[in-house]
Amino acid sequence: MHLIFLDTIIDEKKTIAITKRYLKQYPRLKTIARTTTTLQSNWNVSDKVKSGTTRNTQEDRLLNTIAVSQEVEEIERTISNLDKLHRDIMTEKYIKRHKTGLALYECFYMGKSSFYETLNMALLDFACIFKNGELLQYKEAKELPNVDNWQHITDKLKD
Numbered sequence: 001m002h003l004i005f006l007d008t009i010i011d012e013k014k015t016i017a018i019t020k021r022y023l024k025q026y027p028r029l030k031t032i033a034r035t036t037t038t039l040q041s042n043w044n045v046s047d048k049v050k051s052g053t054t055r056n057t058q059e060d061r062l063l064n065t066i067a068v069s070q071e072v073e074e075i076e077r078t079i080s081n082l083d084k085l086h087r088d089i090m091t092e093k094y095i096k097r098h099k100t101g102l103a104l105y106e107c108f109y110m111g112k113s114s115f116y117e118t119l120n121m122a123l124l125d126f127a128c129i130f131k132n133g134e135l136l137q138y139k140e141a142k143e144l145p146n147v148d149n150w151q152h153i154t155d156k157l158k159d
Helices: 010-023 026-034 036-042 056-079 082-095 102-104 113-133 145-159
Strands: none
Touching: 010 036, 026 056, 036 102, 056 082, 056 113, 082 113, 102 113
């Protein structure tokens, strides 16, 4: 079965890989985001850009940290929009990160293969929702089925 998003076939393997790689950055992003309040409270009038200069590294750091903070919020918002099982799995795997392997899938009373199938579906759902599909990877034209078969494929999907 192929996942279709906006009449385009998603490359599920690539999407899952990209989404995993992205979510593994969450702890580092969260750490950076925590520094936002520290940077904001330390930023004073003398740190502002003086006339004749074009850069202010303190301001750049603050803006970057705010952007990272917004990214963290978007990740958390997207996970919160998943169905309960997917949300719980994604939270344990990528947000809390306390359990791994056997302990992780046993806490959901699932076998290993069932857990990873569910995790992959959760990753695909996350990729579809996150920033309107920004993480989705699409099949190349050469990987798509023959155009002559499209009517047959769309008929099958309707059944």
